[in-house]
Amino acid sequence: MSAAAAAGHALHVLRGNRVSALAAILGLVLVLAAVIGPLLTRYDPVTSDVAHALQPPSAAHWAGTDQLGRDVLARVVAAGRLDYAIAAAAVFLSFIVGAVIGGACGFRGGAVDRWVGRVVDVLMAFPLFVLAMAMVAALGNRVENIVYATAIINLPFYIRFARAEVAVRRQAGWVEAASASGNGPGRIVLRFLLPNVLPAMAVQISLNLGWAILNAAGLSFIGLGVRPPTPEWGIMVAEGARFITVGHWWLVAFPGLALMLSVLCFNLLGDGLRDMLDPRMRT
């Protein structure tokens, strides 16, 4: 029994690593496809070719063509650039701002911290997609506003996360010890707390990238931000939606698959990172 349990456990650890490795490879392929993919296809993602409209997947068009005869695969690949760029920019922005605000609150504590904590808790429970929608509407229907809106609705999560991570460690004995060793508050934050918090932040970033992609695509799906004919997964799904009831599945399925794989990949990478950074995993 015990031998079987040990073997099962070993397999479990191995499987965990295998999944992360797979996710890493998948991530690499997706990003590469987004970066150099457009150079590899012979179709232009925006030029229409009405003669070949709405063709199902074939040898010539692996993912079929849309209502204007554009190659779906070329558009999916080209859209990756935009979607990844939006997500990365949004997450970068909210990470920087959130880490600074959250870290400062967590380290300082006190009334301001309690107040920020409460407001963040409340904001997290708010229908944030609605907020993003209204924000894009108010700021103007442009791509950069999608980035800002996505960054702002991500912000509460980062603030809360950084705050909790820092606050937990601030109580740790080694922070007190650092103070006794003659380290000032600034040094303690930079040299002691930050290196300990960063790995957990990396996990959070990876998980949030997936979420940011979903948000950006969702906003474009309802017609905000990116405008046609720019290739973007959300818009492609929205355009394909008109044809789903007549059975042209490929218009929705391929951009949908690209979205799904991207989010899956970032989530798995995040989970894998977390497992790797778990102190119990170390020898």
Added chain:
Amino acid sequence: MRKLAGIARLAGQRLLSSLPALLGVVVFTFVLMRVLPGDPAVFFASGPSAGQQEIQDLRHQMGLDRSIPVQLAFYLRDIGTGSFGRSMTTGQPVLKDLRERLPASLELTFTALFIALGLAIPMGVAAALNPGTAIDHAVRFLCTLGVCVPTFVSGLLLIYVFYYLAGIAPDPTGRIDVFTAPPPSLTGFLVIDSLLAGDAEAAAAALRQLVLPAATMALFVLAPLARMTRASMLAVLGSDFIRTGRAMGLSRSRIIVVYALRNAALPVLTIAGIVFSTMLGANVLVEKVFSWPGVAAYALDALLASDYAPVQGFVLLMASIFVLVNLLVDVLYGLADPRVAAA
């Protein structure tokens, strides 16, 4: 009594800390109305045919020629009295439009939430009771996959499979097919209203329309709920007091239901509140996919038509619902966990 007082105090605290966020939303919608192109006075005027003089009078009447703080005060008064302005697209007062469409959104959201909870809790519990087994792996796989599929993709694929391929789902448009007479409106929930009216056929028709959008939404929130149930159940099962229960010879069912599940339900309750908010947001996407005549689709149509009064009304409505849901979660939590009221 002491417990109830504690819960009341807690709910009051939560209401108080919701105020900044709520105020933020109100100011936000105010800015939305002022910054956006279009003169609010025109919205309130009788129509495009209104004369220059009429608009001038309206401007004065609405206080648009006053300073910004005064305008904000007027705005707050308007919101307090429920006048959200008039929609240019429907030509009706926004409040009336919202009131007509809200039951559709709530019917969809609640159905989806019940489906999701009904599936997620047993799944999470089963996975936690059998960690490392095939059941556990299957649940975890589903959870990982579930959060990756956007609602607008899964909804469309469900339509493709069940409407186009299998032909068992009705035309994915609206709450009830055009050939069935809707029941007299009592609750606004078509399925319930039909049943109340004794019209089984209408109830079935409404239910058929409801299944796909509700399933789409439920699929989306299934993952976080099941994941949290599993994690919190696992944590509770590993805790000392479960070992105490076993050491005292309590039956397995009593340990799982009374000792483990009740404790594990607390974090799930918190997540359910957040999930509900997410669903309010996801409504926008699902209602668009299924042409569901809810408040979100209404606001979205207005937004794309640069008709901002409905958008403002919608955002405020969502904010109020969210405050109510949070209060409810807090009260339930306070009832379930004696430590909260004491803190």
Added chain:
Amino acid sequence: MSGPSANELLRVEDLHVSFATRHGLVRALRGVDLTIAPGETLGIVGESGSGKSVTALAALRLLDRAGRITGGRILWRGEDIAGASQRRLRGLRGAEIAMIFQNPRAALNPIRPVGLQIADALRSHRKLSPAEARAAALEALRQVRIREPERRLLSYPHELSGGMCQRVMIAMAMACEPALLIADEPTTGLDVTTQKAVMDLLAQLTRAHGMAQILITHDLALAAQYCQRVMVMEQGKVVETAPPAKLFSAPGHPYTRRLVAASPTATSTLPGSRATILGPPLLEVSKLSKRFADGTLAVDDVSFSIAAGESLGLVGESGSGKTTISRLVCRLMDADAGDIRLDGAAIGAIPAREFHRAPQRRLVQIVFQDAGDSLNPRFTAFDAIADPLRRLGGARGTRLAEEVEACAARAGLGADLLSRYPHQLSGGQKARVGIARALVVRPKLLVLDEPTAALDVSVQAVILELLDRLRAEEGLAYLFVSHDLNVVRMLCARLIVLQTGRIVEQGDSQALFRAPQTPYTAELVASIPQLVTAG
């Protein structure tokens, strides 16, 4: 071994238990034998990892998923339960064998009134109506002498003190009148006076009901005081079983001998301990007060002084303010009122936030309670020791490396250990890193905040010896904070007893032990379990 005899309640034969861990199979028990007769009290003592708790959990078949019984028999009144069905075990647990645990608050369901929890235990073995179960639960609470038992029926664990929670656990365990009660470290984490009350109650109740008891503890003195036979375990094996008088006066096994020697007693002294010559006053604390944000007055008008080279003990139970005083003196926290003077300088006037720049930062250093928690997980042992030297000593390059290595050597750390991270070090090694880090800047005053509380007795003995030697060699003054009177007395000639933030008594430690002047100190001294009782 022969078959079970009539007067045996529980017999464990050649029990083997293994745990599946990330690093493969760990053999926790390697052939444990034990017997216990009705009404007998058996102590199982051992250090962490000896398998004492695993033995108890395995006997009740309560091991978690990772643990497996890989061999041996567990006979309950002659019936082998090592392979018994869950159904049979359920009938046994609570009804015939009950168990109470360490950390009683966590062992109770936090969201269920304790009365109902006791009733749950009762109703799983007897057919009782809710009203009858409530009456029985009330009677059980009366038995463990909880004040206002009617009101307590409705209390939740968070509304009770640690001692009261353990009484509730005892009430629950006793409710079905089992023949055997297993108590797994029942008083660890409780204050010494509470410990005595709980242990006395357990002894009295088991005697009154003729129950057998197995007491599992790391505290030899506690086992000696309350048990008829004591079994010593080491690394999954039983090394010796004997009555306490014999075991502790003439231990047979070398491990038992080491363990007995390491356990501090009322008379034990540190080997090679030297008298110290006291210098002029080094630390002067006067009228110190500190109130926390929640309103509790943690430190209330405390004054004392320490001479250069002196070692002063600060003793008190939880909530006495001893840890707060250590933080105040170390200038990691600001006082509300009072003076702290070090070497004549009013360091109390420098805010804690600024103190890292003060020249006196080097002079007062601290060794923390939990060595593991006080080491930055991303620093190697070398970095941990070098950090204060870089900040406060201004040392760089080879001189830094030399000083760190020399200091580590003085604290008993080999140079080969310096490249390791905290999780690669043992508890004793981490304690040494903590000591070296405090010593490396050559302070005059060292605040020791329960530096050995998290360590096994054998490691504790070595660390105490090291601390005593370092003080003599380096001419250090110590402020030694501890809840353990036996330990403090070994290291300190003078003691201060604290209760709820105030000094209740101070003076020469020997005199204070022999003839306490206040009732509180007398109670404290009387509550310490003493190893040399049977003579």
